[in-house]
Amino acid sequence: MLAIETHALTRSFGNRLAVDSLGLSVATGTVFGLLGPVGAGKTTTIRMLAGLIVPTSGQGRVLGYRLGLENTAIRRSVGIPVDTPGLYDLMSARQSLVFITRLYDVEAQKAEAQTERILRQLNLWERSDDKVGSFSKSMRWKLAVARALVHDPRILFLDEPTSGLDAEASRMVLDTIQQLKSEGRTIFLSTQKPAEAEILCDYVGVLRTRLLRVSTPEHLLANRFDREASLRTSAESGN
Numbered sequence: 411m412l413a414i415e416t417h418a419l420t421r422s423f424g425n426r427l428a429v430d431s432l433g434l435s436v437a438t439g440t441v442f443g444l445l446g447p448v449g450a451g452k453t454t455t456i457r458m459l460a461g462l463i464v465p466t467s468g469q470g471r472v473l474g475y476r477l478g479l480e481n482t483a484i485r486r487s488v489g490i491p492v493d494t495p496g497l498y499d500l501m502s503a504r505q506s507l508v509f510i511t512r513l514y515d516v517e518a519q520k521a522e523a524q525t526e527r528i529l530r531q532l533n534l535w536e537r538s539d540d541k542v543g544s545f546s547k548s549m550r551w552k553l554a555v556a557r558a559l560v561h562d563p564r565i566l567f568l569d570e571p572t573s574g575l576d577a578e579a580s581r582m583v584l585d586t587i588q589q590l591k592s593e594g595r596t597i598f599l600s601t602q603k604p605a606e607a608e609i610l611c612d613y614v615g616v617l618r619t620r621l622l623r624v625s626t627p628e629h630l631l632a633n634r635f636d637r638e639a640s641l642r643t644s645a646e647s648g649n
Contacts, residue, residue, distance in 0.1 A: 411436045413596045414459060414563055416470035419477070421454050421463070430471040430620045431605065433470065436598060436613075438564075441591050443611035445630075450617045452600035453569050459598065460483040460567050473564055489558030490567040491551065499543030503534060503553055506542055511560045528556045532586060548579035552586055566590065568599040584609060604631060611626040 414436035421429045429451040438440045444452045457463045461484030470477040475484045498506050502511060504525055511521040529535045532552050537545070545553065550573065558566060571587065572580040587610055593621055601607055608616045608627040616622045616630070623630070 411438045414472050417468060419468035419470050420466050421458055421464045434615060435641050439594050440612040441597045441610055442616045443607045445614050446604055446617040447608050451619050452617055456567050456569050456600060458486050460490045488565045490564035490566060491554035493557045501542055502539045503542055504538040508557055510557050513575050514561045514600045528559055532556050548575055549580045551583060565596045570600050
């Protein structure tokens with residue numbers, strides 16, 4: 411079953427073409443990564459697929475809902491962490507998450523139980539009574555993921571989750587994503603780092619405004635190294 415399917419999905423901002431004729435299929439329960447440099451259209455793609463902006467043209471479905479036409483239903487069915495909105499510095503982690511859970515019309519006792527479950531799942535329970543303002547950047551990211559999971563979304567979108575983090579914090583983020591992956595969640599993420607795609611993803615799409623290729627991480631990396639070896643051999647032979 412497909413979680414995401416698009417055909418010629420395109421988004422422009424004025425005269426600038428951000429995403430050009432995107433066609434992809436993402437199976438339920440897989441981790442799909444978009445690999446590309448800054449400005450390749452990765453964030454725009456995620457914002458379209460998460461129902462935050464409408465496409466300029468083209469068609470697509472997320473969980474069976476039509477992009478641009480049923481975006482409210484899409485937003486209710488997916489999770490996308492945000493850096494600071496909703497993470498109230500003067501609240502504890504538990505208070506913040508209970509508050510967000512209650513916004514989804516979950517009754518109080520169930521909201522408390524659901525908050526504890528998610529905080530334990532993400533190894534945040536020991537810090538649950540600490541103020542959010544005392545959290546490190548990586549801990550705040552994990553709490554943002556917890557916030558995105560409170561309504562048990564069927565797809566989790568992650569936009570360059572290790573951007574701006576040091577090596578230790580990046581490792582914590584990657585471990586968290588691998589934990590979520592082991593639960594069989596459908597995850598759609600973007601990254602500039604081939605090593606991250608290799609570790610996390612079942613399939614990777616190379617995006618530079620247009621989707622250039624979709625393959626397994628192993629095939630993408632093998633082809634990249636084959637091309638590099640060929641270039642070195644040609645240079646050494648003087649060709």
